[in-house]
Amino acid sequence: MHPDSTETLAVSPALAQLQALRRSGRIRAISIDLDDTLWPIWPTIAKAEAVLLDWLRLHAPATAQQLGDTATVRALRHEIVGLRPDLQSDLSGLRRESIRLALQRAGDDPALAEAAFDEFFAARQRVDLFEDALPTLQFLATHWPVVALSNGNADVHVVGIGQHFHASLSASLSGMAKPDARFFHAAAEAAGVAPEHVLHIGDDAELDARGAMDAGMHAVWLNRGGVAWPCEGREPHVTVASLAQLCEGLAES
Structure with a gap:
């Protein structure tokens, strides 16, 4: 388009919705998911499982030999979910107990x-952050208190992004997990606002977007893959293809 043209460029629905939310003054805090929102989780887990196997080869070789590869390590992790339903929302506990079970089965010391x-x-x-993750955290943190809300067990301070967060809540430490409304309400409380003044951002349609809406929050579904909304019933308030698009919509015009 010629720079002197008076024609107005169309604004995408997502940007228009975000701009309207920003202008309304209803957003006073942000809650945001971590795994697969700020970084891809399965490459991270695969590397961590490889590190675990290397450690076991040195300190518990019988266990390492019996496990064999990361696929078996992951299968055992899934097995322990059925054996220990009390640890359903505690990913650290599940992983620790799966390792203990592997050691016991191989005849190694379970104390390891x-x-x-x-x-x-x-x-x-x-972790390896998505390209738009750090700029997004920097932008959000300059405008609102930001609370990490994760069903995983990442520690934002160890990861190296803790300075951008007002608080961080994980299912492993809280005893709750998304989509439990109490978990979302705990994030709002940590930010010092009512749930209706929180904008939640996450990649999971059911756990993040639907969970936030059911808890009375505004929901942004991060849909990097461009897939159709998979849940029945109402759709999220806003769907974005990237965190960069989110920031563009929330930026002051």
């Missing part, structure tokens, strides 16, 4: 589970 988990957990914190 704590040290083995520590190796896994340290590697789990070494």
Whole structure:
């Protein structure tokens, strides 16, 4: 378009919705998911499981041999979910107990589970942020209190982004998990506002977007893959293709 043209460029529905929310003054805090919102989770987990196997080869070789590869490590992690339903929302506890079970089955010392988990957990914190993640956190934190709300067990301070957060809540430490409305309400309380004044951002349609709406929050569904809304009933308040698009919509014009 010629720079002197008076024709107005169309604003996408997502940007228009975000701009309207910003102008309304209803957004006084942000809650945001971590895994698959700020970084891809499965490459991170795969690397951490490889680190775990390397540690076991040195300290519990029988266990390492019996596990064999990361696929078996993950299968055992899924098995423990059925054996320990009390740990359903505690990913750290589930991982620790899956390691303990592997050690017991191989005849190694189950007490090694704590040290083995520590190796896994340290590697789990070494994430590769999406390109738009850090600029988004920097932008959000200059305008609102930001609360991390995760069903995972990442520690934002160990990851190296803690300075952008007013608070961080994880299912492992809170005993609650999304989409439980109490978990969302805990995030609002941590930010010092009512739930209706929180904008929640996350990649999971059911856990993040639907969960936030059911808790009385405004929901932004981060849909990087451009897939159709998979849930029945109402759709999220806003759908964005990237965190960069989110910032563009929330920026002051």
